[in-house]
Each structure stands twice: as structure tokens, then as C-alpha cells.
Amino acid sequence: xxxxxxxxxxxxxxxxxxxxxxxxxSQSVNSNLAWYQQKPGQAPRLLIYxxxxxxxxxxxxxxxxxxxxxxxxxxxxxxxxDFAVYYCQQYNNWPRSFGQGTKLEIK
Amino acid sequence: xxxxxxxxxxxxxxxxxxxxxxxxxxxTLGDYAMSWVRQAPGxxxxxxxxxxxxxxxxxxxxxxxxxxxxIISRDDSKSITYLQMNGLKAEDTAVYYxxxxxxxFDWLPDLWGQGTVVTVSS
Numbered sequence: 001x002x003x004x005x006x007x008x009x010x011x012x013x014x015x016x017x018x019x020x021x022x023x024x025x026s027q028s029v030n031s032n033l034a035w036y037q038q039k040p041g042q043a044p045r046l047l048i049y050x051x052x053x054x055x056x057x058x059x060x061x062x063x064x065x066x067x068x069x070x071x072x073x074x075x076x077x078x079x080x081x082d083f084a085v086y087y088c089q090q091y092n093n094w095p096r097s098f099g100q101g102t103k104l105e106i107k
Numbered sequence: 108x109x110x111x112x113x114x115x116x117x118x119x120x121x122x123x124x125x126x127x128x129x130x131x132x133x134x135t136l137g138d139y140a141m142s143w144v145r146q147a148p149g150x151x152x153x154x155x156x157x158x159x160x161x162x163x164x165x166x167x168x169x170x171x172x173x174x175x176x177x178i179i180s181r182d183d184s185k186s187i188t189y190l191q192m193n194g195l196k197a198e199d200t201a202v203y204y205x206x207x208x209x210x211x212f213d214w215l216p217d218l219w220g221q222g223t224v225v226t227v228s229s
Binding site: 032046049098100 | 151153168169171213219220
């Protein structure tokens with residue numbers, strides 16, 4: 001089973017600034033990496049798939065990069081609605097696996 | 108309205124069984140793969156399992172933590188996906204979400220239900 005490790009666990013950033021979230025896989029997942037956003041009391045939402053492709057309706061300030069074992073989610077200019085928990089997930093191998101999440105909080 | 112609605116959650120004793128249902132509306136269930144994802148209280152997301160659509164074999168994949176205990180099935184004629192949970196353990200306590208997984212998103216969730224709560228306790 002592939003283990004996904006996200007860092008940091010919590011990230012404090014001011015609105016308008018850039019946030020960079022990291023995700024590492026225990027073995028190569030090629031570009032089969034997705035990012036999700038989850039707000040309190042809500043179901044998650046798919047942001048990025050294929051490591052860098054935005055899902056439908058996702059603003060351009062969200063971007064993903066990386067391949068193999070190292071991935072990054074960048075939010076270029078944080079809006080108030082972006083403060084949430086973010087999860088990466090590999091879907092290269094079964095079983096699929098999520099990282100433990102990064103909480104993005106207001107500084 | 109395009110939506111997924113889970114049902115069947117509740118309080119169950121360890122070792123017992125429970126079946127969750129996920130009813131789809133506003134789209135043709137048979138055109139999509141489906142998944143179940145769970146979230147223990149205050150914890151992160153855990154992928155549970157996946158079922159392919161019939162044109163792709165209708166077969167399933169499972170997390171190691173539930174393999175041999177949980178079974179995903181589907182009744183496309185009723186627009187329902189099921190999660191049969193047997194031999195429940197305290198660590199299965201979670202909110203269970205069903206998701207629609209279209210091919211055009213690499214078989215990843217583009218639609219989630221609101222979740223149903225399962226509590227395993229004596």
C-alpha cells in the first residue's frame with residue numbers, strides 16, 4: 001500500500017499571500033495524484049487531478065505540480081474561502097490512499 | 108437535481124452488520140463508477156472502496172482495512188449503490204460518503220453525498 005505524507009500539518013498564511021502545500025508518496029505514483037479541499041461540516045471537493053489539471057469550476061489561483069513521489073499544491077493569492085483542510089490522494093495503485101491532510105488557517 | 112443521498116447509518120454493536128445505501132438522482136447511475144470514503148470523528152479521509160460500472164466489469168476494489176469484511180454492490184435499475192459492512196469494529200466508526208467517479212476525471216469523485224454516520228459501540 002502506498003503511504004501519502006503531507007506537510008506541514010498546519011499552515012498559517014495571511015489572506016492575499018501564497019500558500020504552498022506538499023505531498024509525498026512512498027513510491028512513484030506517476031502523475032496519478034489528486035487534491036481535495038474540505039471545509040468544516042462539508043463533503044470534500046475535487047480540486048486537481050492528474051497532478052496539475054484543475055477540476056471543473058476550480059479557480060485558476062489553484063495549481064498543482066509534481067510527478068513521481070513529490071507533489072505541490074499552490075494557492076497563489078489566498079481568499080477567505082480557501083481556508084480549509086486539503087488532502088492529497090494517489091490513484092496510481094489499488095488501494096487508493098489519502099494523505100493525512102494539511103489545515104490551512106488564517107494568520 | 109443531480110445528487111447522492113446516503114442512508115442506513117446508525118448505532119451498531121461490534122461484530123454486527125450494517126448495510127448502507129447511496130441513492131443517485133438526476134443522472135444515470137449505470138454510466139458511472141462509484142466509491143465509498145469514510146472519515147472518523149476529527150480525523151482525515153480514508154478511502155474504503157470502489158466499484159466499476161457494468162461496461163467495465165462491475166468489479167470492486169477495497170482498502171486493506173475492510174477487505175474481506177465490506178462488500179460494495181450496485182443495482183443500476185434502482186439507482187442505488189450499497190456498502191455491506193460485516194464484522195464491524197469500533198474503528199469503523201465514521202461518516203461514510205458515497206461518491207460518483209466519472210471517467211472524465213480519471214475515475215475520481217466529482218459528486219459526493221452528504222454522508223451517513225456509523226457508530227460501532229456496545
